[in-house]
Amino acid sequence: MKSKITIALAGNPNSGKTTVFNNLTGLRQHVGNYPGVTVEKKTGVVEYKGYRINVVDLPGIYSLTAYSMEEIVARNFIIDEKPDVVVDIIDSSNLERNLYLATQLIELDSPLVLVLNMADIAKKSGKKIDIDLLSELLGAPIVETVGCKGLGSKEVLGSVIEEVNSKKKKKIEIKYGEEVENEINRITAIFKREKIPPLKFDTKWIIVKLLEQDNEIINVLKETLGSKYQKIEKEITGSINHITSILRNTPEVIIAEARYGFINGALMESYREVDTGRLDISEKVDRILTNRVLGIPIFALIMWLMFQFVFTVGKYPMNWIDIGFGKLSEIITSNMAEGLISSLLVDGIIGGVGGVIVFTPNIMLLFLSIAVLEDSGYMARAAFVMDRIMHKIGLHGKSFIPLVIGFGCTVPAYMGSRILENKGDRLLTMHINTFMSCGARLPVYILFAGAFFPAIAGNVIFSIYIIGVIMAVVMAKVLRSTRFKGMSDPFVMELPPYRVPTLKGVLIHTWERTWMYVKKAGTVILAISILMWIAFTFPMIGNNYSTDYHGQIDEIEQSYQSGTITQQYYKEQIAAVEGKMAGERLAYSAAGRIGRFAEPVFKLLGFDWKMTVAAISGIAAKEVIVSTMGTLYSIEEADGQSEPLKTVLNKNYHPLVGYNFMLFTLLYFPCLTAMVVFRKEAGTKEMFFQMGYTLFLAWMVSFLVFQIGRLFI
């Protein structure tokens, strides 16, 4: 007797598969990715009757064709990993469509347990299913569950164990109709004649897939069979033409019809339905939520509420975390001698890691909102409502959600792009999300707009936001017609019935995503923060200050002790001198030198080396630009409201340069944390593309604005 078994959960999207998975495994879950792709892989372990059952939650799919990454991943898992049992979760109130996947599992001849989920809703709406008969017709045990109430999990596990131990194999064969069967037989004979070695798939299954022109299988065969494949290919093309000419439909459609035929045959005897009222309720709600006139305002309202929820509620825990890290820094500074190690700890590690942890409340609330929107069924409606507008700029309806989030913070926005299933859509949405001005850029705008355009600061800041949106639209168009050409799926999406989300499901979902963020971003950010700290600290200035600041400090101390100056004046003087020292230290460091070195390139935009260094420091986080600017102008503790800093900026730069710097800040890639997340979500290549093209764009736009603007001043 085997005590360790693996089962795979398969099922249509919206069949309640995740709920069943959560019920089976509880909180003992692990989330990862399938190797090489961004499809999420969830696994969990449950112990039952002496068995240790490893449960793998396959992605939600409609069939086992090679349509999407999810389908390929699910199919390969079943074929390659050979789980002991495949559990197919079926929405009982939509048997016909949901059983389509089951027929393909039957074709694959995998040990199967069918779970009729949401059995209560189906019963309530008058659907009667003869479980025993259906089970016999489909050749697999059937269990009923009510996922949202946690009913039936034990029975599922019991059936799984029975299926593992059952010796009898009753293979159900699906007939595809005379014409197709004839062709299958003909090609099977050719397979035999050509002495094709046995492959990891069943021959009939391969031929069906070839008739369906399944790209994945074609590629596998091309590789393994080599020259023999060409002969097969010719025969297959012949068969396809033959079937198409006789039945006036292509084989993949004919085969699909045959599968539905098999399902209808089975249901005809075992299933009776009285008209359902459930869709009608959804239909009524949809009449309002997807209304031509009301749809968009309602969506905007929900987005606004979500934005408020994520950022207004998130502000409090963010503050606590901020204060916590501040306290920690204080403790370290007061208990350790001032020096490199304390600086590394406080400025490097706590500053860097704190900068990541501080976003956690936002991320958590965002994923909480997304989970509620998804589980309730509204997300699909939002995509439906927005598709008309987003389609015009080459984006998917759902792209709108991460883009809105981007106005708060780009990090959760990148992660939120996961709601887009298609890779092209997802990457495109991520690449333009940079231009949605995030909250961290606001202090920079406030400082510069306040310094150069005090009377119309609000309008100037607004103009920057608008330019960002315009840039996003333009770049979406450009990228869609070049790099992501044709990488968009035709828009066909299920609008599931509205449901009340379960607390457990929402919480598990939120927790997983948040934890993934903390774990993944945290480790890399730690390393990069240390590197940034080194760049801004070394080489150290030692005693190479331009003037004898230490002497000046001593002088001030003496005058204070002798009582010639007030305490107030003393503090101001000390701060002024220390500010100058900090400025020189920064100029002396590697980052400062890079700034000076890169100055000629930025001179063309009207920036001097100080602005260049500030822009570089903005890579760590955009709000750092303000404090770097302060340090460089020897103003301690500068923030966006700092009047002395505003005055000094106004004195040193022309308003055109100031505005240009805001534009530059808007356009180049957001921050390190965001880039790390970008890499995790989209890969290293895409991250470098993002960094490269936004830098180039920022430079080009600032260049043009400065050079053209110069002609008028």
Add this chain to the structure above:
Amino acid sequence: MRRWGLRHKGRINWKAPMPGGEVIRLIDAVPGKKYRIESINGGCRLNSHLCAMGFIPYEIFYVSRASRGGPLCIIVKGTKFAIGRGMAGKILIRELENEE
């Protein structure tokens, strides 16, 4: 050959011309009416996917919403779908006469 795949009340005589109106594209469908799918011409990959979602020839469906410039909303096999205009242009349908 017996055609399963059929969820139509009553039998259909395949030799006789199809009952119903003109063949039109799904994109031109009118909300509130019932139609029958004639053919799907999206290429192998897309056809397979649409079939898996329940869009197969002779399937009867209901158009719940269609607005100019936006996606359509249709109900197939008891499931509501949003379908983009690009895709809807590739599906040929035929209006059902009022039979009930």
